[in-house]
Amino acid sequence: MALTKNYGLGSEALLDAATELVERAFERKTVSEAEATITLTVNSFARFADTGPTQSAERAKLDVHLRIRREADGQIFEAAASGQALDEIAMDKLIDQADSIAAISPAVGTPIELGGTVDVSTGSCDAATLTHGPGEKALAIKKAIAATRAAGGTPAGLYDTTGRAVVLANSRGRQVRNETTRASFALTVTGPSDDGLGGSGWAECIRGSVGELDIDGVIERAIAKAAIGQERGAVEPGDYTVVLEPAAVSSLLLFASYYGFGAKDVAEESSFLCGRIGEKAFAESVTIVDNWNHPMYQSRSFDGEGSPKRVTPLVTAGVLENPVTDRTFAVRTGGQADESTGHADTQPSGGGPSATCLCVDAGRVSSADLIGGVKRGLLVTQFHYTNLIDPREMMLTGMTRNGLFLIEDGKVIQPLKNLRFTESLLRAMANVAAVGSELDISGALFDGEVVTPPLRIDGFRFTSSTDF
């Protein structure tokens, strides 16, 4: 099968195929439950740098995942197989593979039955994004390169458009499908230097359609952040009041998404929530919700078990709430499987449930006033290579990148050489002094994105410095 974006995403047809796969599996006498997940991804991207476009791809892929269960002597045996085709031969091969592994596997400890019928949003697919091609991307790339060179900098960036259809069907009648599109444009501008260690600036715009992208705004912000021609100062490591822009906040909070807000992390005593649920551990101005349906997210409406994703409070006015669950942990935490908050990974999975659509509530302070309220501090555009030292205290370390500035008497006065921070997310969130009013969505080096306003945080700890 040749899949291109010209064929559209067709989640209805994919759901029919998933249902057929489940029915074929269920025809086997050995199979007691079956669940099929199919994901179609159609992607077009173009990267660019000083030489022009450097890399691109026009591509599509299909991932077919089958999970089956066998029942024997009151015990459940489970396995999964994945492939990339939907013809009858491919379907039967998947069923054979999964069934043969389940046949020799040890029993699943406490299996929760698959979920039944639910009603979820089917999402929407923007045709202009799905058909957006290299020619249109070239126009934006030319503009970015020209503007960056005119400013005396060197460009590097990515223009990406993606369409994704995800469907899930199981042997208990659950049938869900969802389509999304996503468009992003990002530019990094590096300033000139004698030693190869010039300053840099970055900006990105991520939206659900190409029509919503603010290409000119990205170019303008990235060039401004590079502060070309301005002398870069240096400050000593130490505790500073910081204004973290959304990308920097995202880089910190993603670790709570990876490691903290899930019920398995709590059950295995590896979460910062342990012993703190119900406590006001964050500043009262901080409220965080997991909300797949926020307009800035291009997230599907159901999780890896086909359960509806519920909008789930995680931090309410500084108070830590219960973790998110999947069907297994909904039961283990005392509820019914159908009370899952809808945060399962594709099953079977060892990862446990996770909150992947964090939204920090906006405050009332403009970005200008966030900075205006700082006597002496730092404005941080982005953190790089943030990583986790200790999950219980959420101790993190990482580097500033693409725009670190000194603030004095409420004004941004000078670009700075970069610093390393080593700081606890718990301590940082407890020290939030003001919450910005303007939301944005951004990711970090690893997976995931967060919707957040900028934050002003007191006493943020920087532990070492660099020469650039």
Add this chain to the structure above:
Amino acid sequence: MTDYMKLSAAAVEAANKVGADYADARVNLLQLESYGLHNGALENASVSEECGLGLRVLVDGTWGYAATVGTDNSALHEVATRAVNAARALSSARVQHVTMSEDDVTSGEYKTPVQEDPFALSAADKVEYLQDVDKGLQGEESIVARDVSMGIRRERQWFAASNGAEQFQELVRTGAGVSATAAKNGVVERRSYPASFGGDYRAAGFEHVRSLNLAEHSTQVRDEAVALTSAPVCEAGERDLLLMGNQLMLQIHESVGHPNELDRVFGHEVDLAGASFATTEKLGNFQYGSDIVNLVADSTAEGGLDTRGWDDDGVESGRWHVVKDGIFNGYHTSREWAHRIGESQSRGCNRSEGWYNPPIIRITNLSLMPGKWTLDDMIADTEDGVLCDTVKMWSIDQRRLNFQFTTEIGWEVKDGKKVRMVRKPTYQGNTPDFWRSCDAICDESHWRLWGLPNCGKGNPMQVAEMSHGCSPARFRRQTFVV
């Protein structure tokens, strides 16, 4: 010629017909098996298979790439047209033509040497192996998570290019590992063997998994995890740093491998992964490390995760010094990048993650050559140090200078003796200062390759595998932080 090689060749021909100046095509067939026990229960038993075709073209000095799932011959014209049209459209924004080095064109076949076919072993036998390992992890109340896992991978690739190259490769990789997480008194600590994040991987058959002898080590893993929960935190201060191989391998990867990728040096990865301090004027004269530091890149090394016949430019594998007697000596390059440093031939480092992705420069197997010390003598020669073992956390700036690493476990070394276990040993430093402080490297009897199966680079990000060989080494007066 196999059907898949014919398909790759036909894709190249289709690209030439619609206007490609150069084209190469890869059909990839990737088969994976993974098994994982969590707290004794089978949490993951899965097999997967994917097959697709990726076609790269050069038109008017600009790259285009199109990829399609499956191997349908009738799709070739459309795939070729998409790739060529993309290159043509993007060339309107071109500033500089892509120029490729004229490397020797070779054809042939390469297969990972395998003694025991891992796919021939039944799933039942594999799961039973893991269950035996898990037994040694049991019996401690404070252990909250016991994990034993195994991964098996076979990648077959049929590569054809418009310069006439036709290359078939079959790469087999196996690996396994064990870990235990203990929680006590509000402290949670993990120990892993033989390495963290899923264990150790190697280009080999199931004999590699057996050679790890996980069952013999699992009880020690459990006991150390428990002991760590009551161990003191490693104190801040300046002390000698003794690194075991399963930590030193990541230090090699992050502070030598990545800054050595030539596309990073020229700013083509600065949009996500970052740039490099190891700029071209330093080549041949920069003191990267002390004079006992020799770092060798080798895509022919036995057992290396990036040991292969050719890269995805079709260039043969090779071996060269990246750092020789402490001096910066060479880069990782591709056909597109070699000429930027005046070299006429590529080092053969262009690789992609499967058929879905276009290739980029990747670190190959990169190893620190052995020295002359025994581990016992190196410890005995240390007055005040910390011996650090197994990766826990890593972070490095985007030019690969300022780094901070934490290991799973450490032992204080006082007056030549390991005296007490410490948790969360965290050291922070600067790449050239770090390598220049290396004054002792253990000998060949301590040396081994460590597999690194999860290297991320590119934008959108791709994952690649490589190995790093080393023996334990000592770095004088490093900064420990809390």
